[in-house]
Amino acid sequence: MEKFVQVENVQMVFNTRSGRFVALQDVNLNIRQGEFVSIIGHSGCGKSTLLNLVAGLTEATSGVLLLGGREIAGPGPDRAVVFQNHSLLPWLTCFGNVYLAVERVFGRDEGRATLRKRTEDALALVGLSHAMHKYPHEISGGMKQRVGIARALAMQPKVLLLDEPLGALDALTRANLQEELMRLVAGAGTTTIMVTHDVDEAVLLSDRIVMMTNGPAATIGKILDVKLPRPRRRLDLTDDPAYNRCRSEVLKFLYERQHKDAA
Amino acid sequence: MSVVQMAKIKTPPPAPVTDAGAVAAVRAPVSAVPPARDTVRKFLQWILPPVLGMAVFVAIWAMVAAVSDLPGPVKTFDTAVQVFSDPFYDKGPNDQGIGWNVLMSLSRVGIGFGMAALVGIPLGFLIGYFGFLNRAMAPIISVLRPVSPLAWLPIGLYIFKQAQPAAIWVIFISSLWPMVLNTAAGVTQIPQDYRNVGRVLNLSPWKLFSRILFPSVVPYVLTGVRLSVGVAWLVIVAAEMLTGGVGIGFWVWDQWNNLSVQHIIIAIFVVGVVGLLLEQAILLMARRFHY
Numbered sequence: 001m002e003k004f005v006q007v008e009n010v011q012m013v014f015n016t017r018s019g020r021f022v023a024l025q026d027v028n029l030n031i032r033q034g035e036f037v038s039i040i041g042h043s044g045c046g047k048s049t050l051l052n053l054v055a056g057l058t059e060a061t062s063g064v065l066l067l068g069g070r071e072i073a074g075p076g077p078d079r080a081v082v083f084q085n086h087s088l089l090p091w092l093t094c095f096g097n098v099y100l101a102v103e104r105v106f107g108r109d110e111g112r113a114t115l116r117k118r119t120e121d122a123l124a125l126v127g128l129s130h131a132m133h134k135y136p137h138e139i140s141g142g143m144k145q146r147v148g149i150a151r152a153l154a155m156q157p158k159v160l161l162l163d164e165p166l167g168a169l170d171a172l173t174r175a176n177l178q179e180e181l182m183r184l185v186a187g188a189g190t191t192t193i194m195v196t197h198d199v200d201e202a203v204l205l206s207d208r209i210v211m212m213t214n215g216p217a218a219t220i221g222k223i224l225d226v227k228l229p230r231p232r233r234r235l236d237l238t239d240d241p242a243y244n245r246c247r248s249e250v251l252k253f254l255y256e257r258q259h260k261d262a263a
Numbered sequence: 264m265s266v267v268q269m270a271k272i273k274t275p276p277p278a279p280v281t282d283a284g285a286v287a288a289v290r291a292p293v294s295a296v297p298p299a300r301d302t303v304r305k306f307l308q309w310i311l312p313p314v315l316g317m318a319v320f321v322a323i324w325a326m327v328a329a330v331s332d333l334p335g336p337v338k339t340f341d342t343a344v345q346v347f348s349d350p351f352y353d354k355g356p357n358d359q360g361i362g363w364n365v366l367m368s369l370s371r372v373g374i375g376f377g378m379a380a381l382v383g384i385p386l387g388f389l390i391g392y393f394g395f396l397n398r399a400m401a402p403i404i405s406v407l408r409p410v411s412p413l414a415w416l417p418i419g420l421y422i423f424k425q426a427q428p429a430a431i432w433v434i435f436i437s438s439l440w441p442m443v444l445n446t447a448a449g450v451t452q453i454p455q456d457y458r459n460v461g462r463v464l465n466l467s468p469w470k471l472f473s474r475i476l477f478p479s480v481v482p483y484v485l486t487g488v489r490l491s492v493g494v495a496w497l498v499i500v501a502a503e504m505l506t507g508g509v510g511i512g513f514w515v516w517d518q519w520n521n522l523s524v525q526h527i528i529i530a531i532f533v534v535g536v537v538g539l540l541l542e543q544a545i546l547l548m549a550r551r552f553h554y
């Protein structure tokens with residue numbers, strides 16, 4: 001297995017007011033190019049922390065993270081992030097938010113018309129053509145998340161980092177975007193790491209599901225290979241035994257971990 | 264505006280609202296359109312307290328005037344009608360209409376404040392952005408800031424040898440600090456989320472400044488501007504009393520020498536109203552930048 005993203009012996013310690021807090025300990029993970037990996041675990045276990053490390057937004061206390069064999073030294077547009085809280089700039093319209101990213105990535109080689117087209121296409125992709133010129137405070141939480149996704153996709157990153165990107169969406173929009181996302185990353189061969197709380201979402205989208213133990217000193221408890229053929233269709237999967245096996249395995253992990261803590 | 268709101272003015276603006284719930288709460292009252300009768304009642308409820316307050320104030324004033332030498336409301340009003348009937352007369356350097364005096368004071372405030380903004384806002388950005396500069400400037404600012412602005416007047420007179428630039432110098436110094444400090448505070452309080460966007464995109468310094476730093480600091484800058492203008496307007500009256508020339512402060516002093524107390528009372532009202540208008544103008548501007 002050729003490794004594209006490598007996480008080796010990573011430990012993450014936060015210095016808090018009440019002393020050192022070990023968030024992650026002994027995290028090891030290798031991800032192939034083009035692979036779709038989901039991270040699932042209880043709230044506060046350190047999923048966002050791990051994602052930020054891959055993004056380069058924070059630096060590991062010890063251990064190394066590599067991308068394509070080179071150490072991740074800081075953030076960059078080759079690793080687009082969809083933040084948990086969408087992080088749109090409130091003084092730019094939806095268009096402006098996406099355009100800022102597009103301009104940064106393609107501005108050197110392309111004219112303004114092409115950049116505008118890219119931005120419009122990205123927003124159309126998430127179904128927001130009509131809200132293009134609205135400001136973030138004028139749209140709903142789910143719409144904001146979709147703008148965040150459009151911004152990340154428009155950058156055509158090598159690695160797409162998604163932190164609960166579909167959390168604030170209703171079931172139908174969510175299902176649509178899941179399919180859209182699946183199609184897009186498969187088409188572009190984008191390596192994707194997605195944090196999610198939704199077991200069905202994880203099984204539907206992922207090649208592998210990384211299950212994390214509870215913190216402090218959280219680590220990877222188990223990795224599940226999802227061996228379902230692609231393209232996957234939600235409706236075909238609902239009574240697929242392999243799908244349901246994966247599903248119950250993840251659920252069992254989450255449930256038992258919680259139990260162990262409570263005991 | 265209520266007294267409670269006035270007290271709040273000194274606090275920095277709340278962090279830009281990103282929470283959808285908070286925005287909805289702010290917008291909600293607008294969407295409910297009450298029937299006409301309610302509107303009338305609302306209007307009365309809104310207008311009655313301030314009108315009543317003013318009436319009580321004028322009544323107390325009249326009573327105090329009745330038992331002392333202080334000119335009463337009626338006498339003052341008559342003089343005011345006279346004063347405002349010809350605000351822009353010009354009978355030589357020491358006798359000009361109140362309009363000229365106010366405009367001269369405003370122009371001094373404008374120049375002094377404008378220069379302070381040109382220096383203070385960029386300085387605030389640098390101090391907020393570079394921790395080293397922040398630490399380097401902290402002792403200087405902490406020592407100079409509490410100094411009464413008028414203490415700088417002799418220095419100004421000594422350096423410039425003239426009243427006009429000395430008065431402007433005092434305005435400059437006194438309106439500098441609020442802008443420096445508020446801008447710097449704004450820079451240090453840029454939400455990590457916005458910084459992260461800039462970092463992930465790896466924006467060029469110019470884009471980082473124009474798309475992320477500047478827009479998120481503007482509300483703080485405007486708070487600084489508002490406090491600065493307020494201080495400048497407070498200080499100009501005192502400075503002009505000392506320096507002379509044409510200006511509302513000097514006008515007050517001149518009327519004192521003439522023992523014309525009605526004119527002093529009128530000047531106090533004029534100073535108050537102009538200060539209020541300045542503040543409201545900036546608040547209006549600030550509202551446009553409330554994301």
Ligand SMILES: Nc1ncnc2c1ncn2[C@@H]1O[C@H](COP(=O)(O)OP(=O)(O)OP(=O)(O)O)[C@@H](O)[C@H]1O
Pocket residue numbers: 014015016021023041042043044045046047048049050084215
């Ligand atoms: N900057 C920080 N300083 C101190 N502690 C932190 C910091 N960031 C995260 N933590 C702690 O690290 C742990 C993991 O946080 P993290 O945000 O990664 O959780 P998460 O798995 O993403 O949770 P959720 O599902 O609720 O988003 C938490 O206990 C949190 O309190």
Ligand SMILES: [Mg+2]
Pocket residue numbers: 047048049084163
């Ligand atoms: Mg998280």
